[in-house]
Amino acid sequence: TMFSSTLEVSSTFTKNLCAICGDRASGKHYSVYSCEGCKGFFKRTVRKDLKYTCRDERRCCIDKRQRNRCQYCRYMKCLAMGMKREAVQEERQRAKEREEAAAAAAAAVPGGAAASTGFSATVGSPASSGGGAGGLSFGDPNTPASVGGASGVGAPAAGAGAANGEHGIDVQKILNAELALEPPMSSYVDATDNPVSRICQAADKQLMALVNWAKQLPHFCELPLEDQVVLIKSSWNELLIASFSYRSTVVSNGILLATGFHVHREVAKEHGVGAIFDRILVELVQKMREMRMDRTELGCLKAIVLFNSDARSLTARPLVEQVRDKLYLALEEYCRNAYPDESGRFSRLLLRLPALRSIGLKTLEHLFFFQLVGQTPEDSFLAEMLAEP
16 A cells, blocks of 8 residues: 555655754665765764754754754754664774774784773763664753744653663653654644645645654564555544644643644634544643643653554554553653652643544544545545545
8 A cells, every 4th residue: 555655665765864853865874775974074063062953943944954953853863763873983993993903003012902991981971872763962852843833731850751671661762753753844734724634735745754754663563564654544634633722831821733733612613623633722832732742641641552452453462562661661750850840740641642542533533524525535544544444
């Protein structure tokens, strides 16, 4: 199918493009296909242990034209796309060992090159290995980014984003995937036409991005391809609803779509979808806003939704169950570390899952109906998702 083939060939297409800025890739550098510019930028950042700050909302657009505008967001995207700090450090260590070997040979020193102990100590030091994925040692990468200064986001305590090594899930990787999924949105436009068609357009745009998001999550790519397809097909609607609900915490009485359109509840009522719209606003958007849910928590909840061991036709069900259990543990520990004064926060987060499931099912009913009357695009990812398996 169009959807499953996307999982298989998307990596082939991206080999020619830099995963960070979209420029022509010169090869695989530090585990990621990238251009010489982003390769050099990442190497300099790691070797010199440079520290950056973002002047905006930590959601700057990083593309070929604007990649030099914000070093903080460029470095965050390098990490989010999978560039490894340790690969730079190992490269430097190998070069140092070659130099020492050459110097030793030239000086005819018995015993050959001496082992470099100074650098390996640096590799293992807290300054270079702490802070979750890739040892991010500047700022607080767990402070969630917002859309135009969102009030609906929290600010976790310093150090809350450390890898949950004992549980096998690194919440920093989940946050990185979440940050890479959501494009920066500095403004939006009020939509006055049919909200269903607007939602369908946004869903179709986001489904492709959803595949890339899932592939960045811990353990997802370890699953058989057919299971990856099953999991995304069984959860896509809930994942998209969770994303636009969180995005909508910055606006009042409406939802903010990834396409930049704001759909007000009055417009939804005029087109006959006011009831489900109000459920989204009350049970999801309002609750997220009230508890100041942060991006790491959102990412963990979405990962829990994705790794649904009850999905039909799974071939590696025990592995999916195991990953989901680890996600619960990782989220619980994150809440305990980031919000030590809110003992019930983890439970309050989990209470959003039944509401999300119920709203997701009701939304599917609406989409099936609108597909029948010809209001959804026919040749699209959304049409395939709505098709019977």
